[in-house]
Amino acid sequence: MGQPFTDPRSPHQKIAAEIRRRITRGDLPPGSKIGSTAELMAQYGGVANTTVQKALQMLKAEGLLEGLPGKGVYVRPHAQQSIEPITYLKPAIPGEPYPWISEATKRQQAGRSQLLDVNVVVPPAEVAHALQLQDGERAVMRKQILLLDEQPSELTRSYYPLSLAEGTAILEKKRIRGGTATLLNTMGFPPREFTDELSSEIPTEEEVAALHLPKDMPVLVAFRVVYTDEQRPIEATFMTKAAHRYRMRYRLPIE
Structure with missing residues (x-):
């Protein structure tokens, strides 16, 4: 047998990982006070003061x-949040804002979306396959950043078949009141079903800049395909979040 594998990370990275896990699992809820430097030094085997400080600075x-x-030093409010995807897929009630904003308000947060770009593109292969597009067929890509309390929370890139979007507000470089799900519903394409594929990935330069990510932090990427009646795909979206700040919650019936 080979040599046993050992954790190659530096001491401050290991300490940060332990504290981070206690935060994300709820053992250190928002508002909890972290032990003093001396207490943490003793707790983690007599490490140096600078090691503890580097761990705390990372967090x-x-x-x-x-x-x-x-x-x-305290755990911040909303240090980690659970997201229930189905909540954001339902079309908004007429006159109501995008569900992302409504749900943020329920959590006593200020939510808003910022539209970054709208373009007609040849989409990535994964998107083209999901939307059942022919080789070289184009789609509309809408890119936006979602913010909570003015902090970037999620970078989204949503694609719609050009044949579906032509002549609609999906092609306009402005926000759509209630979101695209609401618009598609009024067009006769109500969301009926969706699939999510989740992965933890190394962020691109664009994602690091858009989400203000610290060094070496992975992202959670959800690739979602939304279907309307007769299993027709109407939207494919990449949703990118900081992996340490969010978790996805699904509630499904067992047949």
Whole structure:
């Protein structure tokens, strides 16, 4: 047998990983005070003060911890949030904003979307296959950033068959009130079903910049395909989030 594998990370990365996991699993809920430097030094085998400080600084950069002068270091509100995808797929009630904004309000957060780009493109192969497009057939790509309390939360790239989008607001370089699901519903294409494929990936340069990601932080990428009646695909979307800040929640019936 070969040599046993050991964790090659530096001591401060290991400590940060332990504290991060306690935060994401709820053992350190929002508002919890982290132990003092001396307590953490003793807890982690007598490591140096600088090692503890580097671990805490890493978690502050990730948005999980915040230092309050004269009080200590605490877990930030909304350090990690659960997302229930079905909530955002339902068309908005007429006159209501995009569901992302409505759901943020329920959590006492300010949510908004910022449209970055609208273009007619030849989509990636995965998208073309999902939308059942022919070789070289084009689609409309809408790119936007979703923000919570003015902090970037999710980068989305949504694709729609050009044959479906022509002559509609999907092609316009402005936000759609209620979101595209609401528009498609009014066009006679209600969302009936969706599939999600989730992966943890190394972020691209665009994703690091858009989401203000700290160094070496992976992203959670959900590739979603939405279908209307008769299993017709009407939307394919890449949704990219900081992997340490969110988890996806699904509730499905067991037949």
